[in-house]
Amino acid sequence: MAGREGVSDVTRQLVEVAVRLHDRFGADVTFAEVLTVVEGCRRDLDMATMAGLPELVERLATQRLLDARVRLGQHHTQDERSWSGVCERT
Numbered sequence: 001m002a003g004r005e006g007v008s009d010v011t012r013q014l015v016e017v018a019v020r021l022h023d024r025f026g027a028d029v030t031f032a033e034v035l036t037v038v039e040g041c042r043r044d045l046d047m048a049t050m051a052g053l054p055e056l057v058e059r060l061a062t063q064r065l066l067d068a069r070v071r072l073g074q075h076h077t078q079d080e081r082s083w084s085g086v087c088e089r090t
Helices: 002-025 031-044 053-072
Strands: none
Touching (some): 002 031, 002 053, 031 053
8 A cells, every 4th residue: 555655656756847837938839749748858867766756757858858858949839840750759
């Protein structure tokens, strides 16, 4: 039972991370795109300790979103750009 509580807590924290990142990047990306990046970061950091995972995911997702913003440019509409590679390792 304790394991389920830990997973639920991490899941809740990762949703909070996604909300904070969407607040920061919402003008450029949808919430679904942020969730995709956060999930990719979580998978990449899967070996990290559970206690530190949300912070590591937030840092990695932030960097990937910043990199994607530069790579895709501010002048493109959401329909014109592809976020498919954002969640891949850089």
